[in-house]
Amino acid sequence: MAYLLLLHLIAAVAAPGLVKVLRTKAFPVLALVPGIAFGWLLFVGADVRAGHGPAEHTMWVPGLGLDLDFRVTTLSWVLGLLVSGVGALVLLYCTWYFDDDDPSLWRFTSVFTAFAGAMLGLVLTDNLLILYVFWELTTVFSYLLIGHNPASSTNRRAAMQSLIVTTVGGLAMLIGVIALGVRHSYSISVLLADPPPLDSITIAGILLLLIGALSKSALVPFHFWLPGAMAAPTPVSAYLHAAAMVKAGVYLVALFAPAYASMPGWQVMTLGLGLFTMLVGGWHAIRQHDIKLLLAYGTVSQLGFMIAIAGLGTKTAALAALALIISHGLFKSTLFLTVGVIDKSTGTRDVRELSGVGRALLPLAIPATLAGLSMAGIVPLAGFVAKESAMDALAKAAEGGGLGPAAYGWVAVVALVAGSVLTVAYTARFLWGAFATKPGVARTAVTMPHPGFIAVPVLLGVGCLLVGVLAPLESEWLMPYAASVPTGETPASLALWHGLTLPLLLSTLAIAVGVGLFAIRDLVGRAQSFVPPLIDGERGYVRALRGLERGAVGTTALTQRGSLPIYLAAILLVFIALPGVTALARGGVQTVRLWDTPAQAVVGVIMLAAAVLVLFTRRRLTSVMLVGATGYGLSMLFILHGAPDLAITQMLVETVALVVMVLTLRRLPTKFTRHPHSPARTWRIGLGVATGVSVAAIALVSAGARRRLPVSADFPAEAYSFGHGQNVVNVTLVDIRAWDTLGEVSVLVAAATGIASLIFVRTRSTRLAPARAQQPPSGTSGRGRWLLGGHTVRKEKRSVIFEVVTRLIFHIMIAVSLYLLFSGHNEPGGGFAGGLVAGLALVVRYLAGGRHELDEAAPFDAGLVVGLGLLVVTLSALAPLAFGGTILESTVLDLALPPWGEVHIVTSVFFDVGVYLIVVGMMLDAVRSLGTGIDRQTEQEQGDEQTRQHEGTTR
Amino acid sequence: MTASWIPNLVPFPVLLPLLGAALTLAFRRSPHLQRAISISALTGVVAVAALLVVEADSHGPQVLWVGAWREPLGIALVADRLSSLMLLVSSIVTLLVLIFAIGQGQANDDDETPVSIFHPTYLVLTAGVANAFLAGDLFNLFVGFEILLFASYVLITLGGTVLRIRSGTTYVVVSLLSSSLFLVAIAGVYAATGTVNLAQLSIRLAGINPAVALVLQLTLLTVFCIKAAVFPMSAWLPDSYPTAPAPVTAVFAGLLTKIGVYAIIRMQTLLFPQSPLQTLLLSAALLTMIIGILGAVSQTGLKRILSFTLVSHIGYMLFGIALATTHGMAGAIFYVVHHITVQTALFLISGLVERFAGTTSLDRLGGLAAAAPVLSILFFVAAMNLSGIPPMSGFLAKIGLLQAGVEVGTPLAWVLVVAAIVTSLLTLYALAKVWSQAFWRSQGEARAAAIATARVDDEDDDAYDFELTLEAEMEAAQQAALVGGTPVAVATRQRPLSRMMKGATAAMTATGLVIMLAAGPLFAFTQRAANDLMARDPYVTSVLPQAVRH
Numbered sequence A: 001m002a003y004l005l006l007l008h009l010i011a012a013v014a015a016p017g018l019v020k021v022l023r024t025k026a027f028p029v030l031a032l033v034p035g036i037a038f039g040w041l042l043f044v045g046a047d048v049r050a051g052h053g054p055a056e057h058t059m060w061v062p063g064l065g066l067d068l069d070f071r072v073t074t075l076s077w078v079l080g081l082l083v084s085g086v087g088a089l090v091l092l093y094c095t096w097y098f099d100d101d102d103p104s105l106w107r108f109t110s111v112f113t114a115f116a117g118a119m120l121g122l123v124l125t126d127n128l129l130i131l132y133v134f135w136e137l138t139t140v141f142s143y144l145l146i147g148h149n150p151a152s153s154t155n156r157r158a159a160m161q162s163l164i165v166t167t168v169g170g171l172a173m174l175i176g177v178i179a180l181g182v183r184h185s186y187s188i189s190v191l192l193a194d195p196p197p198l199d200s201i202t203i204a205g206i207l208l209l210l211i212g213a214l215s216k217s218a219l220v221p222f223h224f225w226l227p228g229a230m231a232a233p234t235p236v237s238a239y240l241h242a243a244a245m246v247k248a249g250v251y252l253v254a255l256f257a258p259a260y261a262s263m264p265g266w267q268v269m270t271l272g273l274g275l276f277t278m279l280v281g282g283w284h285a286i287r288q289h290d291i292k293l294l295l296a297y298g299t300v301s302q303l304g305f306m307i308a309i310a311g312l313g314t315k316t317a318a319l320a321a322l323a324l325i326i327s328h329g330l331f332k333s334t335l336f337l338t339v340g341v342i343d344k345s346t347g348t349r350d351v352r353e354l355s356g357v358g359r360a361l362l363p364l365a366i367p368a369t370l371a372g373l374s375m376a377g378i379v380p381l382a383g384f385v386a387k388e389s390a391m392d393a394l395a396k397a398a399e400g401g402g403l404g405p406a407a408y409g410w411v412a413v414v415a416l417v418a419g420s421v422l423t424v425a426y427t428a429r430f431l432w433g434a435f436a437t438k439p440g441v442a443r444t445a446v447t448m449p450h451p452g453f454i455a456v457p458v459l460l461g462v463g464c465l466l467v468g469v470l471a472p473l474e475s476e477w478l479m480p481y482a483a484s485v486p487t488g489e490t491p492a493s494l495a496l497w498h499g500l501t502l503p504l505l506l507s508t509l510a511i512a513v514g515v516g517l518f519a520i521r522d523l524v525g526r527a528q529s530f531v532p533p534l535i536d537g538e539r540g541y542v543r544a545l546r547g548l549e550r551g552a553v554g555t556t557a558l559t560q561r562g563s564l565p566i567y568l569a570a571i572l573l574v575f576i577a578l579p580g581v582t583a584l585a586r587g588g589v590q591t592v593r594l595w596d597t598p599a600q601a602v603v604g605v606i607m608l609a610a611a612v613l614v615l616f617t618r619r620r621l622t623s624v625m626l627v628g629a630t631g632y633g634l635s636m637l638f639i640l641h642g643a644p645d646l647a648i649t650q651m652l653v654e655t656v657a658l659v660v661m662v663l664t665l666r667r668l669p670t671k672f673t674r675h676p677h678s679p680a681r682t683w684r685i686g687l688g689v690a691t692g693v694s695v696a697a698i699a700l701v702s703a704g705a706r707r708r709l710p711v712s713a714d715f716p717a718e719a720y721s722f723g724h725g726q727n728v729v730n731v732t733l734v735d736i737r738a739w740d741t742l743g744e745v746s747v748l749v750a751a752a753t754g755i756a757s758l759i760f761v762r763t764r765s766t767r768l769a770p771a772r773a774q775q776p777p778s779g780t781s782g783r784g785r786w787l788l789g790g791h792t793v794r795k796e797k798r799s800v801i802f803e804v805v806t807r808l809i810f811h812i813m814i815a816v817s818l819y820l821l822f823s824g825h826n827e828p829g830g831g832f833a834g835g836l837v838a839g840l841a842l843v844v845r846y847l848a849g850g851r852h853e854l855d856e857a858a859p860f861d862a863g864l865v866v867g868l869g870l871l872v873v874t875l876s877a878l879a880p881l882a883f884g885g886t887i888l889e890s891t892v893l894d895l896a897l898p899p900w901g902e903v904h905i906v907t908s909v910f911f912d913v914g915v916y917l918i919v920v921g922m923m924l925d926a927v928r929s930l931g932t933g934i935d936r937q938t939e940q941e942q943g944d945e946q947t948r949q950h951e952g953t954t955r
Numbered sequence B: 001m002t003a004s005w006i007p008n009l010v011p012f013p014v015l016l017p018l019l020g021a022a023l024t025l026a027f028r029r030s031p032h033l034q035r036a037i038s039i040s041a042l043t044g045v046v047a048v049a050a051l052l053v054v055e056a057d058s059h060g061p062q063v064l065w066v067g068a069w070r071e072p073l074g075i076a077l078v079a080d081r082l083s084s085l086m087l088l089v090s091s092i093v094t095l096l097v098l099i100f101a102i103g104q105g106q107a108n109d110d111d112e113t114p115v116s117i118f119h120p121t122y123l124v125l126t127a128g129v130a131n132a133f134l135a136g137d138l139f140n141l142f143v144g145f146e147i148l149l150f151a152s153y154v155l156i157t158l159g160g161t162v163l164r165i166r167s168g169t170t171y172v173v174v175s176l177l178s179s180s181l182f183l184v185a186i187a188g189v190y191a192a193t194g195t196v197n198l199a200q201l202s203i204r205l206a207g208i209n210p211a212v213a214l215v216l217q218l219t220l221l222t223v224f225c226i227k228a229a230v231f232p233m234s235a236w237l238p239d240s241y242p243t244a245p246a247p248v249t250a251v252f253a254g255l256l257t258k259i260g261v262y263a264i265i266r267m268q269t270l271l272f273p274q275s276p277l278q279t280l281l282l283s284a285a286l287l288t289m290i291i292g293i294l295g296a297v298s299q300t301g302l303k304r305i306l307s308f309t310l311v312s313h314i315g316y317m318l319f320g321i322a323l324a325t326t327h328g329m330a331g332a333i334f335y336v337v338h339h340i341t342v343q344t345a346l347f348l349i350s351g352l353v354e355r356f357a358g359t360t361s362l363d364r365l366g367g368l369a370a371a372a373p374v375l376s377i378l379f380f381v382a383a384m385n386l387s388g389i390p391p392m393s394g395f396l397a398k399i400g401l402l403q404a405g406v407e408v409g410t411p412l413a414w415v416l417v418v419a420a421i422v423t424s425l426l427t428l429y430a431l432a433k434v435w436s437q438a439f440w441r442s443q444g445e446a447r448a449a450a451i452a453t454a455r456v457d458d459e460d461d462d463a464y465d466f467e468l469t470l471e472a473e474m475e476a477a478q479q480a481a482l483v484g485g486t487p488v489a490v491a492t493r494q495r496p497l498s499r500m501m502k503g504a505t506a507a508m509t510a511t512g513l514v515i516m517l518a519a520g521p522l523f524a525f526t527q528r529a530a531n532d533l534m535a536r537d538p539y540v541t542s543v544l545p546q547a548v549r550h
Helices: A002-049 A074-097 A105-124 A128-146 A153-183 A188-193 A200-216 A225-231 A234-242 A246-260 A266-285 A291-310 A315-346 A362-376 A382-400 A406-435 A451-469 A471-483 A502-519 A521-528 A537-559 A564-586 A598-616 A620-640 A644-665 A679-703 A711-721 A728-736 A738-760 A788-792 A800-823 A831-857 A862-882 A908-954 B012-026 B031-059 B081-107 B115-134 B138-156 B162-193 B198-207 B210-228 B236-240 B246-271 B278-298 B302-323 B326-357 B373-386 B393-408 B411-440 B443-459 B470-484 B499-517 B519-535 B537-543
Strands: A055-061 A066-071 A892-897 A901-906 B062-065 B076-079
Touching: A002 A074, A002 A105, A002 A471, A055 B519, A066 A128, A074 A105, A074 A234, A074 A246, A074 A315, A074 A451, A074 A471, A105 A128, A105 A234, A105 A246, A128 A153, A128 A188, A128 A200, A128 A225, A128 A234, A128 A246, A128 B393, A153 A200, A153 A225, A153 A537, A153 B393, A153 B411, A188 A246, A200 A246, A200 A266, A225 A234, A225 A291, A234 A246, A234 A291, A234 A315, A246 A266, A246 A291, A246 A315, A266 A291, A266 A406, A291 A315, A291 A382, A291 A406, A315 A362, A315 A382, A315 A406, A315 A451, A315 A471, A362 A382, A362 A406, A362 A451, A382 A406, A382 A451, A382 A471, A382 A502, A406 A502, A406 A521, A451 A471, A502 A521, A537 B278, A564 A679, A564 B162, A564 B210, A564 B236, A598 A620, A620 A644, A644 A728, A644 A831, A644 A908, A679 B162, A679 B210, A711 A728, A728 A738, A728 A908, A738 A862, A738 A908, A738 B012, A738 B115, A738 B138, A800 A831, A800 A908, A831 A908, A862 A908, A862 B012, A901 A908, B012 B031, B012 B115, B031 B062, B031 B076, B031 B081, B031 B115, B062 B537, B076 B081, B076 B115, B076 B198, B076 B537, B081 B115, B081 B246, B081 B326, B081 B499, B081 B519, B115 B138, B115 B246, B138 B162, B138 B198, B138 B246, B162 B198, B162 B210, B162 B236, B198 B210, B198 B246, B198 B537, B210 B246, B210 B302, B236 B302, B246 B302, B246 B326, B246 B519, B278 B302, B278 B411, B302 B326, B302 B393, B302 B411, B326 B373, B326 B393, B326 B499, B326 B519, B373 B393, B373 B411, B373 B499, B393 B411, B393 B499, B393 B519, B499 B519, B519 B537
Parallel strands: none
Antiparallel strands: A055 A066, A892 A901, B062 B076
């Protein structure tokens, strides 16, 4: 069976290609696919009847209980035949329905074939989750089919409506499926053979399954989607109404009724809603002018009927339900396909415009009439047989008291008769509307359809008759399903004649009243307009959606303010409310040592003062300075703790940050624009204080919880013995935790690139303009004396002393930076600090001599330096692998270099060189971007300004 | 026994991209060479990651103590089942997005993705992602985050337009805040335990005062929930992702939040197994799902809709984690894998839409189904996958979580099951609206509607000012032109799609189908991974073979 489904899938994938070559001739080819399924089902029919239908098991996701289990029981056999048989015929019919030049044919054929496959899978599977898979697939494919012509907004809305409504039911069903599956089994045969104890969750699960079934089968209150779905091309409607999609709900009810029909709540949903839907559908059907819409409401009514009977859960009802499903499949497909032919041949479906079509299209009118009579339940058609047995089943159930108090049962019987009356009435209206020659209406012009186009409805219409006549034979094949139902007595065989029974009397009554109702249709129509619509599912749907949209907009307006301060506040509030409050409330009191030396207290007070003052300054430069002060204070604290490495690095970082900030500030207004005393500010200060308190509390609480020695206790000894260095900090950076450093320098690479990206936008590499190549601007005298680039700076900005100092210290700084780099392993220093010093040297050159001086000092591209640095770092990480070591492993090299003699090198120094290069490159990037880049922008703007002024004066 | 050289492969997913970044910086003037380098580096990562998956599955976690330092002194890199799987998925995604970006760059003349900036930064980003997955050390995890964050700061502001810088600011500032809090957490953890090695923490945290452990757990959780965009710390995401260049948004949306989710999984199972915080996390998951998806329903821009679904579906993963059962964890891992691929695919598709139609605003899109059938199929498949329509990976992932929820069966767990279903429905609704408007509606109708909306917008400017999102602003100028001038302006920005872009997008979408076909073995794998996580054992003993005893 999996192969049959695979065949459908392959056909669906191949369909677009097939259509390209064959156009509409592709339909007969595709019809073969469900045709093959039909043939195979016929072939295994005898086995199924004998009770050993084929079964298959393929693993898919065993962990989720999703296994491709398939089996054929009588119920699924009947549905399978209907699905594949009607599917094949409808595809064949499409050959004449569509035009060769329809551009959406590739889409339609593919989706339709897939839809047929999904429906077949649905009725064949034995795994409830897989059933859900196919269930949703039919929803999605029908969505695409209903929206086949999406240019009209009505069609799009109808497609969306069917999608949402059936998915709502489907998802409710999914909860039920999982509740059953997790707690019992996903195997349908297990759930039927060995029903779980009916605790509240199981009952809820089954009822959720029913909700899925009701939504799919368009029962009240979900009924409104089905009439909307006739936006689909007529062949799709025929298939959807007769065999696929809506039958899935009936199938599910029929599937579970044998084991669960007596469960609390079941009958309310199937019989109650079913019969109510039968009435509502019929009521709407008798007033329609569009014959397709009339049929659609007719389907709603019939679905209610089928579900009511299928849900009864007695042997008689089971037999009747199957007979109903078959007869409905046959007559409804015939009628829809008839409508398709009429629509194509006359261009209208309106009963007020159609006239004389029956005479013009006699070969069509005959099968359609057969089907219509079957729908109305008239001897000797399939519909009559089915309806007789259904009435019999319901009457027996009412008599037997299976439906609660006897009164309920008889109310149900009356409702069924009333429903039948309406059915007869709308059938009459359909046949009259479609085929009658109406007085006062001009004869409809009819283009003769291709004989093939009519052949399919003829075939199906004849089927209605055959099945009716061969009712006893039919019931033999259906009996195994009835036998699987535990309750009720073994039913009598389906037959045309059971004698003068109550059902026959009721049928006759229904037909008589129905015909009467049709006769006085104008009166009925006027009466109907006075009855307010009882249940308007569609309005509920629209209201629900509108409410949803409004609620969504409201919620989003509330949560998505578009304001960064609010987002930050939300984060901080969570931080304060969760870890902060927990730390304060449950952390316990710690004894706190305020300081080791009074100097720490002094530094601390300065830092605090600077931090508080930042809040009250309005000048950007001042605030940068004050924040810098806290940073320098921190480096003082490091010194007081005896950590010179950290202090040096912190000091350098702070300096670099200050320089970079100041360079940036050139492009910003000098003052903050905010108001110093706004309420928002008070709020934020409060939040800031609370955050600070939380952080402090976390720090205190966690420091007090330490029970074990830190891993770093072993660092000094290990650093010397394994890392070959005396400076623990440096060994930690380039060896013990070199992997972190590797990551951090990648951060620098990204940061450097980012600065360049923001300023230069398009490229990583910058144009160099060394000082030597520059002409001095007017007003300066000749070449600069101390710095090459001095002459390029405007006279009023030059400072001779600065130039002299720069000249003197630049090389010293570079030397110091190299010293820091190479001595770092044993003395304070290292590649990072060294790189920062070298970078600062470049900054000094820039500040003293301008951008051309910078290009003179560093005549290379910053990106290249960064890249080389990263290359060195990465390669030195990889290099030990070549010598049988592990990544970033270091070793000592003792080299004999003639001028120096014996040299003792720890290999981690190469790593440090890379770090050095990256830091220098990043600094260069920063100065090039924030210095040179901004200079250029400013000059350009000034240039523009001057040009504009110049232009202004000339005018 | 595993081959001795395998552990040395563990750092390669970080080193290869870094090497690539170095080379692309060095060969900055040759775009061809840069492309070749980037593609080779990332292909290499995919290969290594695949090998690590196999090794971790058959021989247990692969551990490397970098620099051969004895445990627990140095930094351990660990590739267990979870991290190697994450690595494999993320490397496939980054490679495909790279190909997309190259396709876009080649077809573009306007330097939207400047090659000399994009390539090194993108490679650094992937190195950071790999590092985050492999870190066996809390501080190194922080470093991994920093690498990818800094690279992402650069990528999100690529091109330096006003819009990108403004939304980039939101992103950068929020990320900086979360990094600061992360540092606070690390300081606290080290202060309390004296170590940052995860395996050792797993042992030591159990020994400290539970109240302090709870404080540390909550701090870390806050940090990772910011990264993962969990409500109420999620609002930054829809405001910052949509404006970046398409490939950047795609990789951010697919990957970056999942690293937060990964970190939550790791810390909840390895560091704080005795404290599932079920009620707290389930409530957060609930709010994230529902508020996120309501956001998606309320939007009219494709990229923003997708960003909101992204937030919403983070709730699914958190749901699985919060259940703190093997099945919940397995479901969450499976969902992560699914969601990385599908979300990336959808953002790539929205990139194609933007390129093809010149906009991603639903008010103005139309007629795509007829005009671009391939694009339509890709969108439809990916959208249905995200909505959890069976039998695609989204459905399987959802089923895994729902089953786990039903198994737990507490009232709150049932509420979450229902919420997950509702979220699924609303996701379908939001995406079906996109389909209906952008793909089904005819272009003429779209134009007429666009003009009508533009007029309405003119009339009441401040009626829905929160809706005047960045994306909307971006459109505003064009809309103004539309009202004043000829309505044909809609179509003028259409550009053809390069084969490379389509190919990468199709491959990304197809990955969802591959996951579906391979769901059996993949789900079994995630279950084994979840078993490992819940047992903690193979992880801790592999990292610290000696220290376990004391």
